[in-house]
Amino acid sequence: MSIKIKNGRIITATDDYIADIFVDGETIKAIGKDLPIDADSTIDASGKLVFPGGIDPHVHLDMPFMGTFSSDTHETGTRAALFGGTTTVIDFVLQKQGHSLKEALAEWKSRATGTAAGDYSFHMAVTDFNDNTKAEIQEMVENEGITSFKTFMAYKGALMIDDSQMIGLMQEVKKQGGLVTVHATNGDVIDFLVAKHKREGKLSPLYHYLSQPEVTEAEASGRFSDMADYTDCPGYIVHMTCEGALNAVRNATRRNQKVFVETCIQYLLLDASLYEAGGSLDFEGAKWVMSPPLRQKKDQQTLWAGINQGLVQVVATDHCPFMWAQKLMGKDDFSKIPNGHPAIENRMELLFSEGVGKGKITLNKYVEVACTNAAKIFGMFPRKGTLAVGSDADIVIFDPNEKHTLSAKTHHMNVDYSGYEGWEVTGKVKTVLLRGNVVIDANKCLVEKGNGQFIKRNKVSGKI
Ligand code: URP
């Protein structure tokens, strides 16, 4: 089955030109002006943007967390991602403390295999680093194609590792050609502040925010960067929210160290005033109870600037949806509200509308941070993340002018509220191809569960 996409404005991280793309089977076979090749079908992309399928390297699908499971399965989450122009996601496998990486991987495979509609890969979260875990790293890299290892400096007793485990892991991951990623906040300080607020009877969502001040993220980001420098291990800080943390990375650049930084769409667009929009006792703020929490407007400016300065390489989502009934588990105690926010479907359109549309980033930068850099950092480039001959035909055809309104009534994520209810965005995903198949067209998903493939990833160098 071959497809010709005609006359689209092709945008990659570096290029911007009008041409045709010829797809045959799963990959792009030719790109050129007025291609003299016949195809089984033709899509007219005149007046549209054509860019690579988005990559969201930070999603939590069907994940056991805080006494419940995130509400999107690999099926519903990847399908919603396709609707929003994201063709590949990287989900997190969580090792159970006291158990092996292999067991965790088997558990995640049992939920994801045959269910995902879009392509997916896994990060391995190491929550218990010891001699047994150390011996499994090589197998993950060489046999499973899992080359990134996630760590948590918070969530003590469940996911957090200490600094000696971190150093040991970094040394082994460096040796095996992988990358260590981190949830960089100071778990002990946060636990101290949570306990203090609870003792004082301060139990509303606002106190989730007040228990994770900027310094907890700045300190951990600096500490992580120092340990990565000491071990010479490639490092990546997930969901960065604030100026203090970005300054820690800026400092690392002075010793010529590269620490990759991811922010998430919510930290660019939303701020902490939402936690007390209805007063300090308001529970509505639970919609945005995530870790780290939303910050200040000045932090949003820092993050946009960081993108343009090349300090922030990736805009992800940390998609971790919970139904309102699940959020209500913390009605009387903010520390029991499942942490997380839905955005897997909205990221590409929001970033286009608020970023490109409002003049904050260029079209090339948009593709770089939403598609290309994640593919490069995580060992999927050039198979994923760009439009080039030989790459997977993961292609988004996008109308830059069509306006529409985001709402839980119309989204495809399995969650009964939207963090962006009523937001009008300019720019809409019209048609999406995944490995040469049209998977989204005219607001319909044309593939079933099981269409998504697990993507084994290559070793990485820590340089892009
Ligand atoms: O609030 C969040 N971010 N939930 C998901 C787990 C994590 O820390 O990424």
Ligand code: ZN
């Ligand atoms: Zn076990």
Ligand code: ZN
């Ligand atoms: Zn996290």
Ligand code: ZN
């Ligand atoms: Zn996360």
